[in-house]
Amino acid sequence: MTEAIQRDMRSRTEPLIHAVRAHEQGAKSWSFSGIAARMNRLYDQLNNDFFRGKLPKALISIGPDLIMRYGYYHVGRDGIGAKHRIHLNSRHFGRSESDVGVTLLHEMIHVYQHLFGNVGHRHRYHNREFADIAGTLGFEAQVGTGVTKQVSGWLRTKLDQLGFSAFEKMIPDQQAEPIRKPLRKVMWKCICGQEVWAERGYALEAVCKVCHGAFERPDELTEPDEEIDLAVAQAAA
Helix, strand or coil, rough: CHHHHHHHHHHHHHHHHHHHHHHHHHCCCCCCCCHHHHHHHHHHHHHHHHHCCCCCCCCEEEEEECCCCCCEEEEEECCCCCCEEEEEEEHHCCCEEEHHHHHHHHHHHHHHHHHHCCCCCCCCCCCCCHHHHHHHEEEEEEECCCCEECCCHHHHHHHHHHCCCCCCCCCCCCCCCCCCCCCEEEECCCCCCCCCCCECCCCCEEECCCCCCECEECCCCCCCCHHHHHHHHHHHH
């Protein structure tokens, strides 16, 4: 991607990002307003210090998400026209401020890879390039999964200097939840309580030998809506 194209993209999207940021900071009824302001400042600081200011401003959304991930990076025009979005999973805000800062840095590497790196035709972001960049920025990441294996002392110090402590939780009274991998099998039940397990995505057609009723799959737990959606929609209106 040429520098001219990048400048053109920034000129079109950055006013939108600034509007969203301003709305988030003023949304006092939004429980993550203060955290959003801190994460936006951290993004700008890390961009200048680690990426020489080359990354465009990204829309940082915050809200509950699937328990098996701390956050994710999304590229592509969304409903309000933002090109790059980083989502931080508020269900993991029982971790330290520093850990959440490392998650943001992790996703910023994905922004860099998309614009300047190589993710391959299958868009594999957690490749060797990702691990190498992570290593130069102070944390060890596993190739293939992107799991952070170790964070260097100097990166912890850097984040602490930027206001993200390794000893303070992002949300003080929230308990840290472990990452849980999704089950490969799901449980089905009949009306008499018998249980069977089947591969996820398989449409089970079986009858209980006890009550002769069909096995049914209990309703899946639904994830709550992301609080960011309302703030973003109002800012874009």
